[in-house]
Amino acid sequence: MVGLGKAIKRLLRRGVKDGQSDNPIKKFRGTILSSSSVDVPLSSDLETNLQRLKSIFDKCSDVVFREFVFAQNEQVKLALIYIDGMVDKVQVSDQIMRALALEVAMATGGQKITKAHALEFIRERGLCINQISETGKTQDVIHAILSGDTVLLVDGHTTAIINGVRGWEARAITESQAESTVRGPRESFVETLRVNTSLIRRKIKSPALKIETLRLGEVTDTDVAIAYVESIANEKVVAEVKTRLKKIRVDGILESGYIEELIEDNPWSFFPTVNATERPDRVAGMLLEGRVAILVDGTPFVMTVPSLFVEYLQSPEDYYERFLFVSAVRLIRLLSLVLSLVLPGLYIAIVSFHHELLPTALLLSVAAQREGVPYPVLVEMLVMEVLFEVLREAGLRLPRPLGQAISIVGALVIGEAAVRAGLVAAATVIVVALTGIGSFVLSYRVSIAFRLLRFVLILLSAALGLMGLTSGMAVIMIHLCTLRSFGIPYLSPMIPLTTTDLKDVVVRAPWWAMFTRPRLIAGRRQTRLEPGLKPASPEARPKVEG
């Protein structure tokens, strides 16, 4: 035993040493671009620059190098570099090429522009592009090209002009697939970062809405934006988000889920501590409560932090519908949350241990159903639950037209036929179905956690009855108490209790009573609306003098 321990220790130590000797990150960066060719400034000679860029973009068939001459002075050579398919071709040919190669001459009446003044002239009068910038670094040129901008190099100048003429095929803004509502805006985010930021900006027209960008992913070089409302968001959280994001060193970020797992507070938890949504109205609402949004280029899912447990009981529609109805619906959601977690375990516990807890008539009926069933209730329940999960997964993965077939097979074959064949008791099917429907009521992200934990509770209840069920739930509760999202306790505002914030947990207070923002999330500015906005009929209103 001692020898084994020593061997493990030695192995571990060796692992550490290996890690130190060659830093994987450094090695990995070197393979992407040799820094010598990137870290140099642009040369004044166009040929040299083109040579360098061509060697960098060697074997990249989608990069276009277009060399031509300036209309005003044939000695001034120009080059356009862009990636085919990522630029607006009409703009590139009309507003850049046509302008510089033909139309400038007409506008200035054939007056010659010296080589030394060419760049200035082009910038001031030559280009018909609304968004341009300049750079002298090869690095920036490469990044601009890869991002879909068109780079204009002018012979004799060490500065390149970056023309913002990005234009690629993108998905149109459509209705949200993952979170649907009856009332509320229909639009949802798309894959393009700029469109997404504009969707938020259109909802919050304030200079206080800050959108800071950074680039993550050594190979993918993905744009990531952090959005927050400056006067409302907690600066500590904003700073924490930035530090956590800046620490990330990966090869690529293809979806916000990559980042989520890298910035979470509790990586081993079942519960999400970062929320993700594809609804701009939801993100705007979160921002106004003082949260921070993280947008990632290439995905319609925007993350918001800090994310608390109550968020998963809320739906964006809650704030558009009448508050009394919403409060009732939230109670239903709470009920289905408990049901989806506890019901199978409770059923097993009662059927296999605590028959006395059922009223006699019900007990007799359940016992009669279970009479011909060959397996113990645990096996029956596990099989049905797993089958349900399989059906659900199949329904998700299959092409949509086939989804119908799945539901028919699920409902008829599994439900009806299994009961008739005496393989499972009807009560078990009812419990499984109720549990499944209950979990669909919840936000998808948190229902995943509950689905997994349900199996744990099933096993515990089968082993120890009610005792096992309750202890399993206690452990889940303690676990929920340990969680934090960016420093904010996960169960707040319930635990620790913030009485003023209970207005948006199980009940939703009417808008005229939503006086403050969540205290733990928002920073300094708590007040949300002026008091005294409660509507009243003209007779009931106190008379204003004068």
Next chain:
Amino acid sequence: MPEKGKIDTKQAIMLSICLILPTAMLSVPAVIIRHARQDAWISLILSIFIGLLVARLIVSLSFRFPDKTLFQYSEEILGRVPGKIVGLLYLWWVLHSNAIAIDEFASLPCVALMPDTPFVAFFIIAIVVAGYAVRNGLEVLSRYIELITPIGLGLMVSLFCLLTTKVKFERLLPVFDKGLVSIVKGAAMPSGWMGEIVLFSMFIPYLNKPREACRVAVLSILIIGIFMVSVTVGILLVFGPDVSSSWIFPVFMAIRAISIANFLERVESVVIGIWVFMGFAKIGVLYYAAVLGSAQWLGLKDYRPLVAPVGIVLLGLAFLCPNIIDLLDFLARAFPPYALIVFELGIPLILLGASLIRGRRGESS
């Protein structure tokens, strides 16, 4: 300091409630009723005063040594070696009280639900779940308690409201039937129980508003007292002293009697749920006190390595008591002098006296 977390006043009150109430709720009324019969509620009111006395005692000790727990200031007051001895005694007492709590915790499901399951299964569950909370620190433990206590007590109260159909006020008469002596005898056990508030001194340094320690201790004793009095009166009103004193868990049996409109029946499973959730809370608080105390007694920087060993010791100690009848007998006869006189009144009084004489004060001097 081994613990860095802080708890607020609300959490501290619930923590002190969970230090005493969860296991007292079900079994204590029977013992009191056995002695004082229908005057059990008077005994309980007496015990509230004892509880308040103990609370006042430890709060004034803590005010003299604001940043120190019981284990730390006993060394400061008495000197190193005697202080360590007192610490060891308290350590034993905390562990033993916790073992008793675990025994009680296990006995209800064993008696009421699963008579064939060995006690040890329940012991292990209790220790593992409470240990998980303790390992995560005081903040997590108190958050769990904050989550569980209002729900548990609220459900308990609403269940008792359902019993109102069976109430007969004559069952409380005649008052003072058996005389003062039996009332005082009946007060002994609940006083020992209330006196467990002495362990609140383990948590006073971690209050975010230490000035409110006195308010916290007094309020929690009052809440526990009022709750216990109403539960006891409730049982007496429903069953009368003869029937209820013959049961081990009269509260459980009272809830079992609920039957409304042939629909609301068998609600005692709710009581078992409350019992389990709040039992974990009580065991967790005592477990935490034991772990933190032993870390301070040994002079460790972190208490987390001690969670597992203390758990194993607890498991062993839980076997001390063979069954619930013996346990209740012990609690009724031996517990009051053992806990109340030595640990809850005796040693704190000596500590306070010694510190007064030696004039050692904490920051305030």
